Amino acid sequence: MPESRVSPTDVWKRYEEMKHNPASLDLTRGKPAPEQLDLSSELMTILGPNDYRAADGTDCRNYGGLEGLPEMRALFAELLEVKPDQVMAAENSSLSLMYHTLAQAMLHGVPDGSRPWADQKPRFLCPCPGYDRHFSICEDLGIEMIPVAMTPEGPNMEVVERLVASDESIKGLWIVPKYGNPTGVTLSASVVSGLARMKTAAPDFRIMWDNAYAVHDLNDTPDTLANGLAEAEMAGRNNRLWLYASFSKVTFAGASVAAMASSVANIAWMRKHRANVTIGPDKLNQLRHTRFLKSAQGVRNHMRKHAAILRPKFEVVQRVLQRELGATGLAEWTRPRGGYFVSLDTQPGRAARVVKLAADAGVKLTPAGSAFPRGKDPFDRNIRIAPSFPSVSELERAMGVLAVSIACASAE
Amino acid sequence: MPESRVSPTDVWKRYEEMKHNPASLDLTRGKPAPEQLDLSSELMTILGPNDYRAADGTDCRNYGGLEGLPEMRALFAELLEVKPDQVMAAENSSLSLMYHTLAQAMLHGVPDGSRPWADQKPRFLCPCPGYDRHFSICEDLGIEMIPVAMTPEGPNMEVVERLVASDESIKGLWIVPKYGNPTGVTLSASVVSGLARMKTAAPDFRIMWDNAYAVHDLNDTPDTLANGLAEAEMAGRNNRLWLYASFSKVTFAGASVAAMASSVANIAWMRKHRANVTIGPDKLNQLRHTRFLKSAQGVRNHMRKHAAILRPKFEVVQRVLQRELGATGLAEWTRPRGGYFVSLDTQPGRAARVVKLAADAGVKLTPAGSAFPRGKDPFDRNIRIAPSFPSVSELERAMGVLAVSIACASAE
Numbered sequence: 001m002p003e004s005r006v007s008p009t010d011v012w013k014r015y016e017e018m019k020h021n022p023a024s025l026d027l028t029r030g031k032p033a034p035e036q037l038d039l040s041s042e043l044m045t046i047l048g049p050n051d052y053r054a055a056d057g058t059d060c061r062n063y064g065g066l067e068g069l070p071e072m073r074a075l076f077a078e079l080l081e082v083k084p085d086q087v088m089a090a091e092n093s094s095l096s097l098m099y100h101t102l103a104q105a106m107l108h109g110v111p112d113g114s115r116p117w118a119d120q121k122p123r124f125l126c127p128c129p130g131y132d133r134h135f136s137i138c139e140d141l142g143i144e145m146i147p148v149a150m151t152p153e154g155p156n157m158e159v160v161e162r163l164v165a166s167d168e169s170i171k172g173l174w175i176v177p178k179y180g181n182p183t184g185v186t187l188s189a190s191v192v193s194g195l196a197r198m199k200t201a202a203p204d205f206r207i208m209w210d211n212a213y214a215v216h217d218l219n220d221t222p223d224t225l226a227n228g229l230a231e232a233e234m235a236g237r238n239n240r241l242w243l244y245a246s247f248s249k250v251t252f253a254g255a256s257v258a259a260m261a262s263s264v265a266n267i268a269w270m271r272k273h274r275a276n277v278t279i280g281p282d283k284l285n286q287l288r289h290t291r292f293l294k295s296a297q298g299v300r301n302h303m304r305k306h307a308a309i310l311r312p313k314f315e316v317v318q319r320v321l322q323r324e325l326g327a328t329g330l331a332e333w334t335r336p337r338g339g340y341f342v343s344l345d346t347q348p349g350r351a352a353r354v355v356k357l358a359a360d361a362g363v364k365l366t367p368a369g370s371a372f373p374r375g376k377d378p379f380d381r382n383i384r385i386a387p388s389f390p391s392v393s394e395l396e397r398a399m400g401v402l403a404v405s406i407a408c409a410s411a412e
Numbered sequence: 413m414p415e416s417r418v419s420p421t422d423v424w425k426r427y428e429e430m431k432h433n434p435a436s437l438d439l440t441r442g443k444p445a446p447e448q449l450d451l452s453s454e455l456m457t458i459l460g461p462n463d464y465r466a467a468d469g470t471d472c473r474n475y476g477g478l479e480g481l482p483e484m485r486a487l488f489a490e491l492l493e494v495k496p497d498q499v500m501a502a503e504n505s506s507l508s509l510m511y512h513t514l515a516q517a518m519l520h521g522v523p524d525g526s527r528p529w530a531d532q533k534p535r536f537l538c539p540c541p542g543y544d545r546h547f548s549i550c551e552d553l554g555i556e557m558i559p560v561a562m563t564p565e566g567p568n569m570e571v572v573e574r575l576v577a578s579d580e581s582i583k584g585l586w587i588v589p590k591y592g593n594p595t596g597v598t599l600s601a602s603v604v605s606g607l608a609r610m611k612t613a614a615p616d617f618r619i620m621w622d623n624a625y626a627v628h629d630l631n632d633t634p635d636t637l638a639n640g641l642a643e644a645e646m647a648g649r650n651n652r653l654w655l656y657a658s659f660s661k662v663t664f665a666g667a668s669v670a671a672m673a674s675s676v677a678n679i680a681w682m683r684k685h686r687a688n689v690t691i692g693p694d695k696l697n698q699l700r701h702t703r704f705l706k707s708a709q710g711v712r713n714h715m716r717k718h719a720a721i722l723r724p725k726f727e728v729v730q731r732v733l734q735r736e737l738g739a740t741g742l743a744e745w746t747r748p749r750g751g752y753f754v755s756l757d758t759q760p761g762r763a764a765r766v767v768k769l770a771a772d773a774g775v776k777l778t779p780a781g782s783a784f785p786r787g788k789d790p791f792d793r794n795i796r797i798a799p800s801f802p803s804v805s806e807l808e809r810a811m812g813v814l815a816v817s818i819a820c821a822s823a824e
Contacts, residue, residue, distance in 0.1 A: 029475065031474055031475050031476075032474065034471060034474075037464075037471065037473040037474060040473075041461040041462065042461070044459050044460065044461045044462075044463065044464065044696075045457060045459070045460065045461050047456050047457070048456065048457065049453040049454065049456045049457050050453065050456075051456065052449075052456065059446060059449065060666070060667070061449040061452075061664035061665065061666060061667055062443055062444065062446075062449060062664070062665045062666055063441065063443050063660075063665045063666045064443075064666065065666070091503055091504070091694070092503070092690075092693070092694045093689075093690040093691060095689065095690055095691060096689050096690045099688065099689045099690075103515060107552065107553065107554070108552075133688075133691075136687075136688045137688055139688075140519065140520075140685065140688040141519065142519070248475075252473035252474070252696065253473065253474045253475045254472070254473060254474055254475045254476065254477070254691070254692050254693075254694060254695055254696070255472065255473055255694045255695065255696040255697065273552065275548075276511065276545075276548045276549055276551075276552040277505075277507065277508050277511045278504075278505040278507055278508045278511075279505060279507060279545075279666070280666055281504070281666075282503070282504045282666060282667045282694065282697065283666055283667065284456075284664065284666070284667040285667065285694065285697070
């Protein structure tokens with residue numbers, strides 16, 4: 001039995017003490033900590049004053065190169081197990097690539113489709129809890145969202161398969177396939193296979209495969225993710241997946257390189273439309289990244305240093321939650337082996353109250369419901385915990401506040 | 413009289429000689445030459461390994477800061493004569509900011525308007541010859557284009573004022589206000605004032621003020637451009653102008669920083685929508701740029717070095733055209749005091765043929781008609797010359813090929 005298990009009689013007292021001496025801590029966003037950024041300090045100075053040529057002789061300072069540098073495409077290709085001509089390497093934001101993909105689909109339609117999506121009242125399946133910024137893109141572009149429950153293997157495939165088979169207005173599905181945001185769930189092999197192969201009423205159905213945490217393992221027994229693009233290709237559904245990845249949480253979160261991978265036809269389609277948006281990405285930053293990271297193995301070696309910093313933080317989250325709430329039944333939470341988040345469910349109807357109590361005691365959490373389309377958690381129970389940015393001791397304190405806030409909200 | 417004036421009898425002989433020994437030269441795009449890029453080589457190494465903090469302490473490596481670094485906004489503000497909170501500093505592409513502004517207007521509408529532009533069959537006035545990539549954005553987004561003739565003072569204001577006053581589907585106008593692409597025209601004070609003050613049937617009319625060549629003077633008697641934003645504000649039309657600028661042709665063409673400036677209300681509107689597209693721009697690159705350029709005066713000093721490289725090239729263009737075609741009446745061309753282009757008009761119906769003849773002799777020109785909406789020059793006479801990238805001797809040769817191609821096409 002945990003020694004300091006919370007009893008309803010003393011939690012308010014503990015809460016008032018915490019509130020009296022408030023923390024000033026932020027668990028809202030999956031930001032790397034400064035020590036993680038320091039791991040890439042070599043990137044700041046890796047190019048000398050005349051060191052601006054790509055391997056093929058391209059002057060990276062000048063205009064051009066809409067698909068990205070060949071060596072940058074090759075590095076993403078190696079990591080994502082695709083061919084370099086299936087990759088477009090871009091600016092610092094994979095979110096921006098996702099937005100543009102869907103904006104172009106809305107305006108012009110996609111390969112396998114006959115019309116702009118905007119003319120077809122398109123709808124997207126949104127496994128949730130999921131990533132709030134995915135849902136914001138749908139809201140911005142006017143794509144209706146249909147929530148689908150997540151299971152420990154991925155989205156509920158029975159529901160997904162039934163919906164996509166019968167409704168041709170359903171044009172796509174969002175998914176973070178590995179260490180999902182916020183659940184930490186990695187899709188099982190059978191879910192990957194199901195998504196790649198399933199019959200869809202819409203001939204131009206697409207999966208937004210946001211592989212944001214492709215190499216972001218916390219320990220030496222990481223989850224493995226099946227190759228969705230290869231599965232789709234084997235099933236004759238070559239254009240089904242649009243894959244996104246970035247080095248944002250590998251090097252510098254705000255100053256890194258993002259990429260998109262898909263079939264050659266999808267990449268050509270994206271290139272055509274992107275030519276109206278930009279003359280090309282920052283190739284110097286791509287050159288910095290290829291010089292620094294070198295190869296897929298170089299990336300993996302580098303990620304072990306991140307894991308060494310992040311692991312103790314994820315352990316604190318588990319330790320405090322287990323200690324304070326482990327035997328109470330007041331909450332359930334995930335135990336991810338990678339990624340940036342822990343997803344916690346309170347008893348139904350408590351999450352918003354918990355977030356408010358924690359805020360009043362100086363701990364900022366992502367607003368309750370954020371992980372659901374339009375910010376509406378039907379059960380008001382989900383809270384996303386982002387433990388990466390604070391120090392271990394700050395995190396220990398913040399998690400204490402959160403746990404006591406949960407106990408208080410549950411005792412009301 | 414020019415000594416080697418072209419006579420119809422020998423131009424084909426000269427052309428065939430040139431074709432027999434073809435050049436391999438490209439006058440298509442306004443790319444800086446390598447020596448211009450070398451002027452900023454300090455930018456490559458200006459940040460040390462631990463030099464990542466903005467003036468306000470922001471860690472530029474991490475996420476955030478959607479409006480750009482305060483010091484970057486301040487530098488653009490100083491140059492553009494606006495307040496820092498009227499500026500959003502972004503990624504490496506002003507084109508991308510323009511695209512996003514119009515995409516958001518189409519999807520959501522703009523301040524002063526009541527509905528998304530997409531619901532109103534919007535149309536844009538396109539002074540031409542103009543910048544082909546502006547017109548591509550309209551094509552991509554489904555904005556109909558109405559060509560308006562350029563005069564040496566700017567767009568024909570009589571036509572502009574008449575059209576915008578009577579037709580509320582006309583939502584905007586494209587303009588490169590200083591050293592226009594490709595004409596080199598800088599708007600006169602009365603045109604700036606007219607654009608800022610004119611009555612428009614659409615309450616949410618906007619000018620896409622692409623000030624790409626704000627500081628790109630070729631000599632010490634540059635054109636001066638009136639402050640369009642200030643004029644609009646004085647006229648009570650605070651939201652009329654969306655201004656774009658970048659350091660692309662100040663530092664590294666593909667790896668620089670772009671910005672948008674407008675009323676505070678317009679910037680807030682843009683910020684709101686941009687939050688769905690990205691978490692923030694590359695702040696490290698902004699930090700590099702503020703450290704390197706320092707101030708508006710720093711930028712102006714730097715631009716004098718560019719002018720010293722570009723001036724001889726623009727002189728070659730004038731010298732060869734004058735020598736070969738000056739007294740023939742076969743062509744007219746502009747004599748800009750800044751920017752990146754010379755615009756040449758052949759006799760009607762000759763431009764496409766000239767471009768073909770020059771290509772066959774190894775000189776690549778922008779396709780005839782490029783400077784017009786949908787690539788259609790109604791008179792088939794306009795050719796854009798981009799002299800910045802080749803060396804002076806290459807340019808001399810390329811211009812010779814162009815001049816002889818014009819003489820040949822005219823003699824057919």
